[in-house]
Amino acid sequence: MADYQIINPYTGNLIEAYHFASEQDIDRALTTLAAGRALQHEVPAYERSNILMCLAQLLLERKEDLAQLITEETGKTISDSRVEIDRAYNTALACAMEARAINGEALDSDSFPPQREKIGIVLWKPLGTVLCITPFNFPINIAMHKIGPAFAAGNTILFKPGPQNKRSAEFFVALCYSAGMDESVLQMVIPDIDATGYAVAHSQVHAINFTGGTAAAKAIAARAGYKKLLFELGGNDPLIVMQDADLDRAVSAAINQRFATAGQRCTAAKRVFVHRQIYNAFRDKLILAAEKLKVGDPTEEDTFVGPLIHAGAAGQVEARINSAIENGARVLVGNRREGNIVWPTVLENVPDDAELVAEETFGPVIPLRVFDTVDELVSLVNVSSFGLQAGVFTRDLLLAKQLFNRLDVGLLAVNDGPGFRAEHFPFGGVKESGIGREGVRYAIREMSIQKTLVL
Ligand SMILES: NC(=O)c1ccc[n+]([C@@H]2O[C@H](COP(=O)([O-])OP(=O)(O)OC[C@H]3O[C@@H](n4cnc5c(N)ncnc54)[C@H](O)[C@@H]3O)[C@@H](O)[C@H]2O)c1
Numbered sequence: 001m002a003d004y005q006i007i008n009p010y011t012g013n014l015i016e017a018y019h020f021a022s023e024q025d026i027d028r029a030l031t032t033l034a035a036g037r038a039l040q041h042e043v044p045a046y047e048r049s050n051i052l053m054c055l056a057q058l059l060l061e062r063k064e065d066l067a068q069l070i071t072e073e074t075g076k077t078i079s080d081s082r083v084e085i086d087r088a089y090n091t092a093l094a095c096a097m098e099a100r101a102i103n104g105e106a107l108d109s110d111s112f113p114p115q116r117e118k119i120g121i122v123l124w125k126p127l128g129t130v131l132c133i134t135p136f137n138f139p140i141n142i143a144m145h146k147i148g149p150a151f152a153a154g155n156t157i158l159f160k161p162g163p164q165n166k167r168s169a170e171f172f173v174a175l176c177y178s179a180g181m182d183e184s185v186l187q188m189v190i191p192d193i194d195a196t197g198y199a200v201a202h203s204q205v206h207a208i209n210f211t212g213g214t215a216a217a218k219a220i221a222a223r224a225g226y227k228k229l230l231f232e233l234g235g236n237d238p239l240i241v242m243q244d245a246d247l248d249r250a251v252s253a254a255i256n257q258r259f260a261t262a263g264q265r266c267t268a269a270k271r272v273f274v275h276r277q278i279y280n281a282f283r284d285k286l287i288l289a290a291e292k293l294k295v296g297d298p299t300e301e302d303t304f305v306g307p308l309i310h311a312g313a314a315g316q317v318e319a320r321i322n323s324a325i326e327n328g329a330r331v332l333v334g335n336r337r338e339g340n341i342v343w344p345t346v347l348e349n350v351p352d353d354a355e356l357v358a359e360e361t362f363g364p365v366i367p368l369r370v371f372d373t374v375d376e377l378v379s380l381v382n383v384s385s386f387g388l389q390a391g392v393f394t395r396d397l398l399l400a401k402q403l404f405n406r407l408d409v410g411l412l413a414v415n416d417g418p419g420f421r422a423e424h425f426p427f428g429g430v431k432e433s434g435i436g437r438e439g440v441r442y443a444i445r446e447m448s449i450q451k452t453l454v455l
C-alpha cells in the first residue's frame with residue numbers, strides 16, 4: 001500500500017502512488033552530501049556559475065515539459081505554469097551572476113586604537129549542508145530560489161519538495177544533474193512529516209531553508225535546535241486603493257494578484273482596502289472585470305482560474321466565505337464552488353474578525369474594506385499577525401513614504417499590488433511571515449557565514 005497518492009486537482013485522476021522516504025534514506029542522502037562538501041570546496045565559483053547558467057538554459061529548453069507537469073500536479077493554469085518557468089529562468093540567471101560576485105570587504109585596524117598595521121579581510125564561506133523544503137504552489141521557482149543560491153554559495157543541498165510535486169521535482173533535479181551539479185552536492189528525498197522532522201534535527205543538516213505555512217515553520221523550529229533557519233511563510237497582504245488612485249490599474253492588480261494561481265500565492269492581494277471617496281467606482285469596475293474571467297480546465301490556454309490544490313483547501317475557502325456571509329458580508333461576485341474549483345468571489349462588509357480576513361485565505365476571494373483615514377488604514381493593515389508585502393495605488397509620494405515607514409511589511413510596492421516580485425529583489429516578511437530574506441543575493445548571504453582573515 002503506497003503512502004501517498006498524487007491526484008490531479010482538476011480531473012481527480014491518480015497520477016502516481018509512492019512510498020515516502022525513510023529515515024535510513026535520509027541518512028544515506030546526508031552521508032553522500034557530507035562527502036560532497038569536500039567537492040564543493042574544490043569547485044571554483046566560476047564553475048558553479050557556469051553550471052547555474054547551463055541550468056537556466058535547460059529550464060528554457062524544457063519549459064513546456066515542466067509547465068505541463070506543474071499544471072498536472074497542482075491544477076495551476078498552463079499559462080501560469082509557463083510564467084513560473086520564465087521566472088525560474090530569471091532566478092537561475094541571477095544565481096549564475098551572483099555566484100561570481102560573492103565578494104567580501106577589507107577593513108583597516110587603524111580605525112580604532114590600539115591595533116596598528118592590521119588588515120581584516122572578510123569573506124563569505126558556505127554553511128555546509130542546507131535542507132531546502134518547498135511548498136506546492138510554485139514548485140520549480142521556489143526550489144530554484146533555494147537550490148540555486150545554496151549551490152552558488154558552495155553548500156550541498158538536501159531538497160524536500162511538497163509530496164504533490166514529486167514528478168516536477170524529479171524532473172528539475174535531473175536538469176540540475178544535467179547542468180553539472182554532482183549527485184554528492186544535491187540529493188532529493190520525500191519523507192513523511194515526521195521523517196522530515198528527523199532530517200530537520202539531523203546533525204548533518206546545518207541550515208534549514210523553508211517555504212510554507214507558519215504552522216509548519218513553528219514545528220520545524222521546535223525540532224531544529226541550534227542551526228540557521230530561513231523562513232518564507234504565509235501572508236495576508238493588503239492592496240490599498242487611495243482616493244487619487246488610477247482605478248483601472250488598481251483593478252487590474254487586484255484581478256491578477258488575487259485570482260491568478262486561484263489566489264494560492266503567499267503574496268496574493270488577500271485584503272483590499274479602498275478609500276471611501278472612490279469605493280463605489282472601484283467596486284463596480286472590479287465586479288465587471290471579475291465576471292469576465294474564464295474558470296475551469298487549467299490545461300486550456302484562456303483559463304484564468306483553475307482548481308485549488310485539493311478538496312480540503314477548496315472546502316476551507318468555501319467555509320470561510322459562508323461564515324462571513326452569515327455574519328453580514330454581502331456577495332458582489334461569485335460564491336460558487338464545484339469540486340476543487342472556487343469561482344472568483346468578491347465580498348463587501350466582511351467583519352474584521354472573520355476568518356476570511358483575519359487568517360491567510362489561500363483562494364480566489366477578495367474582501368473589500370472601505371476606509372476613511374490613513375491612521376485607520378494603518379491600524380487595519382498592521383493588526384494582522386502576518387507582514388509579508390503590501391501594495392498601494394496613489395500619486396502621493398509623501399503618503400507612499402509614510403506608509404512605507406508605518407506598515408509592518410517586508411516590501412511596499414507603489415502603484416502595484418503586494419504580489420510584486422522581482423527575483424533579484426530582497427524577499428521576505430516580518431512577524432509570522434518569516435525570518436530572513438530570499439532574493440538571490442540575499443539568500444546566498446543567508447546560506448553563508450562571514451569568515452575574517454587578519455593579516
Ligand atoms: N513566503 C513565501 O515565499 C511563500 C511562498 C509560497 C507559499 N508560501 C506559503 O506556503 C503555504 C502554502 O503551501 P503549502 O500548503 O505547501 O505549505 P505547508 O506548510 O503545508 O508545506 C510546505 C512544505 O513543508 C512540508 N511540511 C509541512 N508540515 C511540515 C512539518 N511539520 N515539518 C516539516 N515539513 C513540513 C510540506 O511537506 C511541504 O513540503 C501558505 O501559507 C503560503 O503562504 C509562502
Ligand SMILES: O=CCS(=O)(=O)O
Pocket residue numbers: 137138264265266267419421
Ligand atoms: O507564493 C508566493 C511566491 S511568489 O509568487 O511571491 O514568488
